[in-house]
Amino acid sequence: MVLFSIAEPGQGSARQVVRRKRAVGIDLGTTNSLVAVAKEGRARVLPDAHGNRLLPSLVRFPEDAVPLVGNEALAADGGTLVSSSKRLLGRGLSDINYPLPYVLQAAEDGGMVQIRTEAGLVSPVQVGAEILKALAGRAGDALGGSIDGVVITVPAYFDEAQRQSTQAAARIAGLNVLRLLSEPTAAAVAYGLDQQLTGTVVIYDLGGGTFDVSLMRLDQGVFTVVATGGNSALGGDDFDRVIADWLLQESGQPCGSKEDYRLLLQQARVAKHQLSTADKARVQVGSWQGSLDRLQLERLIDPLLDQTLLACRRVLRDAGLQVGDISDVVLVGGSTRTPRVRERVKQLFGREPLSSLDPDEVVALGAALQADVLVGNKYGDAALLLDVIPLSLGIETMGGLMERIVPRNSTIPVVRAQEFTTFKDGQTAMSLHVYQGERELVSDCRSLARFDLRGIPPMVAGAARVRVTFQVDADGLLQVQAEELTSGAKNSVVVKPSFGLEETQITAMIRSSMESAALDKAQRSLRERRVEALRHLEALHAALQQDGATLLDEDERGTLERAMRELDAATVGTDARLIETLTEQLNSLSRDFAGRRMDAGIRAALAGQQIDAIGE
Amino acid sequence: MAISLTENAAKHVAAQLAARGKGVGIRIGVTTTGCSGMAYVLEFVDQLNGEDRIFENHGVSVIVDAKSLAYLDGTEMDFVKHGVNEGFEFHNPNVKAECGCGESFTV
Amino acid sequence: MLNYFSLLDMPAAVDLDRALLDLQYREQQLRWHPDRFAAAPAAERQQALQRASLLNEAYLVLKTPLRRAEHLVELLGDGSTQTVRLPIDFLEQQLTARESLESAAGVRDRQAVEALRRTAETAASECWSRLREQIAEHDLRSAQISLQELQFLHKFVEEVERLEERWLDS
Numbered sequence: 008m009v010l011f012s013i014a015e016p017g018q019g020s021a022r023q024v025v026r027r028k029r030a031v032g033i034d035l036g037t038t039n040s041l042v043a044v045a046k047e048g049r050a051r052v053l054p055d056a057h058g059n060r061l062l063p064s065l066v067r068f069p070e071d072a073v074p075l076v077g078n079e080a081l082a083a084d085g086g087t088l089v090s091s092s093k094r095l096l097g098r099g100l101s102d103i104n105y106p107l108p109y110v111l112q113a114a115e116d117g118g119m120v121q122i123r124t125e126a127g128l129v130s131p132v133q134v135g136a137e138i139l140k141a142l143a144g145r146a147g148d149a150l151g152g153s154i155d156g157v158v159i160t161v162p163a164y165f166d167e168a169q170r171q172s173t174q175a176a177a178r179i180a181g182l183n184v185l186r187l188l189s190e191p192t193a194a195a196v197a198y199g200l201d202q203q204l205t206g207t208v209v210i211y212d213l214g215g216g217t218f219d220v221s222l223m224r225l226d227q228g229v230f231t232v233v234a235t236g237g238n239s240a241l242g243g244d245d246f247d248r249v250i251a252d253w254l255l256q257e258s259g260q261p262c263g264s265k266e267d268y269r270l271l272l273q274q275a276r277v278a279k280h281q282l283s284t285a286d287k288a289r290v291q292v293g294s295w296q297g298s299l300d301r302l303q304l305e306r307l308i309d310p311l312l313d314q315t316l317l318a319c320r321r322v323l324r325d326a327g328l329q330v331g332d333i334s335d336v337v338l339v340g341g342s343t344r345t346p347r348v349r350e351r352v353k354q355l356f357g358r359e360p361l362s363s364l365d366p367d368e369v370v371a372l373g374a375a376l377q378a379d380v381l382v383g384n385k386y387g388d389a390a391l392l393l394d395v396i397p398l399s400l401g402i403e404t405m406g407g408l409m410e411r412i413v414p415r416n417s418t419i420p421v422v423r424a425q426e427f428t429t430f431k432d433g434q435t436a437m438s439l440h441v442y443q444g445e446r447e448l449v450s451d452c453r454s455l456a457r458f459d460l461r462g463i464p465p466m467v468a469g470a471a472r473v474r475v476t477f478q479v480d481a482d483g484l485l486q487v488q489a490e491e492l493t494s495g496a497k498n499s500v501v502v503k504p505s506f507g508l509e510e511t512q513i514t515a516m517i518r519s520s521m522e523s524a525a526l527d528k529a530q531r532s533l534r535e536r537r538v539e540a541l542r543h544l545e546a547l548h549a550a551l552q553q554d555g556a557t558l559l560d561e562d563e564r565g566t567l568e569r570a571m572r573e574l575d576a577a578t579v580g581t582d583a584r585l586i587e588t589l590t591e592q593l594n595s596l597s598r599d600f601a602g603r604r605m606d607a608g609i610r611a612a613l614a615g616q617q618i619d620a621i622g623e
Numbered sequence: 624m625a626i627s628l629t630e631n632a633a634k635h636v637a638a639q640l641a642a643r644g645k646g647v648g649i650r651i652g653v654t655t656t657g658c659s660g661m662a663y664v665l666e667f668v669d670q671l672n673g674e675d676r677i678f679e680n681h682g683v684s685v686i687v688d689a690k691s692l693a694y695l696d697g698t699e700m701d702f703v704k705h706g707v708n709e710g711f712e713f714h715n716p717n718v719k720a721e722c723g724c725g726e727s728f729t730v
Numbered sequence: 731m732l733n734y735f736s737l738l739d740m741p742a743a744v745d746l747d748r749a750l751l752d753l754q755y756r757e758q759q760l761r762w763h764p765d766r767f768a769a770a771p772a773a774e775r776q777q778a779l780q781r782a783s784l785l786n787e788a789y790l791v792l793k794t795p796l797r798r799a800e801h802l803v804e805l806l807g808d809g810s811t812q813t814v815r816l817p818i819d820f821l822e823q824q825l826t827a828r829e830s831l832e833s834a835a836g837v838r839d840r841q842a843v844e845a846l847r848r849t850a851e852t853a854a855s856e857c858w859s860r861l862r863e864q865i866a867e868h869d870l871r872s873a874q875i876s877l878q879e880l881q882f883l884h885k886f887v888e889e890v891e892r893l894e895e896r897w898l899d900s
Binding site for chain 1: 756759760763764765768769779780782783784786787789790
Binding site for chain 1: 636639649650653661663664665666667668669670690693694703709710711712713
């Protein structure tokens with residue numbers, strides 16, 4: 008709601024109000040992305056101009072032209088079409104052990120992989136930024152102005168590097184990130200607020216490329232994540248892949264080009280979708296024709312589902328709970344539409360899983376509800392989210408061992424400190440290597456960062472006292488500080504994951520994005536003017552229809568209608584200034600009419616008649 | 624016909640009047656805006672006009688002109704905190720539609 | 731040193747009302763969670779971050795009985811970190827119990843393992859009673875000893891549980 012302050016006499020116009028902030032929730036998915044907005048505790052998905060709610064997470068990079076996103080990318084020709092880029096975020100080349108319909112290249116510094124396109128090498132972060140820009144543009148059009156803040160969802164199981172990469176993508180897209188929110192947590196917010204679900208709930212979230220399971224307690228506006236688990240490289244894409252591989256094997260056809268493989272995957276996906284309702288799907292590879300039935304599909308995907316159920320059991324164990332303690336199971340993610348998934352989940356938990364909110368949309372809806380809270384539009388009965396870190400954080404100690412400093416499932420934000428000491432006489436520096444993971448040996452964990460603490464005064468071994476402090480904020484982002492307590496020597500790093508991006512790289516990407524954004528901005532301003540003009544026209548049109556005949560004489564009405572036609576014509580053009588001027592002109596022309604309507608309204612009210620709404 | 628303040632709103636109004644050092648109360652009104660909408664007016668009052676009506680609430684005078692009253696009858700003004708923002712909010716039973724930002728409304 | 735009991739507005743005692751603790755934690759988090767300060771200036775955000783982190787830590791310590799007792803004893807000793815010497819007969823008992831556990835584990839003698847677990851649990855519950863009295867009487871030295879014994883017994887029970895879990899899994 009709008010808030011007012013008291014003005015001096017004669018100055019209390021509408022300009023005193025605090026504008027309601029525009030905040031949206033974005034589900035940046037592997038296969039599809041979407042954006043939603045909330046108002047007064049209700050969230051809705053914002054469709055594009057054609058009424059599409061989902062934006063395919065596809066970006067095409069043509070030579071010497073701006074990248075195309077979503078259906079536009081799909082429909083166009085030329086240039087590399089990048090799909091499923093979310094799975095590449097914060098990952099090195101050696102992490103990618105499955106085929107993709109485009110070519111990857113290791114970064115020169117050994118960091119995050121890059122994608123070869125006709126427009127040159129592109130980082131997965133830039134791909135994410137393009138998708139975010141498209142969604143923010145869609146939201147801006149629908150809400151009539153630029154977006155003040157966004158909540159972006161990430162899989163709960165996303166590690167530090169993947170979270171940082173998501174944030175970097177948002178920065179490049181020029182968005183103000185209010186919070187990174189775990190996808191299952193967002194889904195729980197939607198169910199908790201929208202459906203008043205309470206109790207101990209398991210959120211089973213199988214998306215295109217990631218699997219997450221979270222165990223949450225929903226209780227009177229406080230939503231606590233008790234434990235979380237999953238696999239950031241397992242999802243519906245893998246269903247397609249095993250089906251595609253089976254098709255190749257059955258047909259005996261050789262695997263051709265990248266493009267052939269892409270088409271094969273597409274066919275696998277179509278067959279998978281068909282089997283959600285039908286018992287059999289026709290398939291064709293080259294000259295070979297065959298069919299895929301449900302039983303075969305189950306045989307193919309069961310090993311993948313086993314992995315997800317194993318993760319569910321582990322989460323239960325982490326939380327110290329039994330299957331019987333669970334009051335509800337919620338299905339999230341498009342891949343839960345596959346009947347076999349539902350069946351296996353039901354078997355494990357012994358109850359029918361909930362999917363009353365669209366599994367494709369529920370995450371974005373929850374994110375929107377939280378965005379509305381965070382931007383300050385709603386406060387009183389807002390939900391409080393207590394999230395956890397998905398993976399343990401620690402540092403390497405002697406012998407390549409992982410010393411855990413913050414164990415997984417710790418509620419965030421969290422600060423933990425631990426003291427270490429020197430192991431050599433006269434040692435003046437200490438190298439700290441930060442890792443994330445559950446294994447005992449650091450070689451089995453993921454390296455996050457390495458930094459040195461210098462200036463330790465020479466002492467005998469074991470005399471120095473180095474305190475290492477880990478701080479994880481509410482977004483799940485880590486900062487590490489080391490301090491020698493006897494001398495006060497200090498060093499700290501905001502952890503930049505090894506597979507993340509350097510600040511200079513991000514800056515360069517922001518710059519190049521801004522160059523293409525100058526054009527964007529002009530277009531945006533034009534769009535905003537248009538939306539505003541159309542809104543005025545619509546309102547005035549409705550008012551004229553209702554009261555035009557009784558309150559205006561013919562001349563007055565003619566003048567107004569001429570001004571309306573002029574403005575209407577201008578909205579088709581590209582001159583933002585003209586639209587603005589004509590809107591202003593129409594505004595002044597119609598002020599008198601508005602005044603008369605008000606007087607008429609009063610007369611009606613005083614006569615005891617019903618005042619009715621004419622709508623916005 | 625009446626306009627009311629919540630106790631919390633009255634407390635804030637009284638404090639702001641005291642800080643200002645003069646004024647007989649506050650004025651709540653409506654004015655036309657844009658093509659067909661209306662917007663609220665909220666200001667201090669130093670001098671009353673002929674058509675004004677006065678409503679006493681928790682020791683604070685709320686002044687409304689007759690024209691506006693038709694749109695504001697039954698309205699309650701509250702003082703609220705939304706995140707870091709704080710200010711007055713109107714609960715107006717006559718409002719059937721608000722614009723996206725709540726700045727203007729139609730009846 | 732920082733008192734987690736007063737931070738969460740709870741009476742400092744070995745036993746506490748869990749429902750009340752949950753309530754206090756919740757109230758405080760509703761006030762201090764960084765999400766409440768998403769639009770606030772950086773300094774306030776930083777303050778909220780620290781306060782909320784502290785609350786999480788305090789809650790974790792207070793809701794875990796052994797860690798709560800450790801904190802209580804630390805408060806009693808005003809943060810002094812003197813090491814205490816455990817009675818020799820307790821250490822001998824522990825050594826014997828550990829040896830028995832190893833041999834029982836080797837032959838998968840579930841009943842023997844269960845018996846060892848029960849003995850440790852009985853000893854722990856006696857230890858808890860002593861600790862309650864010692865804290866009530868501000869007997870720091872004895873409380874430190876009871877606490878250390880408890881830590882030993884706790885670890886022992888944990889080991890038994892891990893062993894049983896491995897048996898369950900295989």
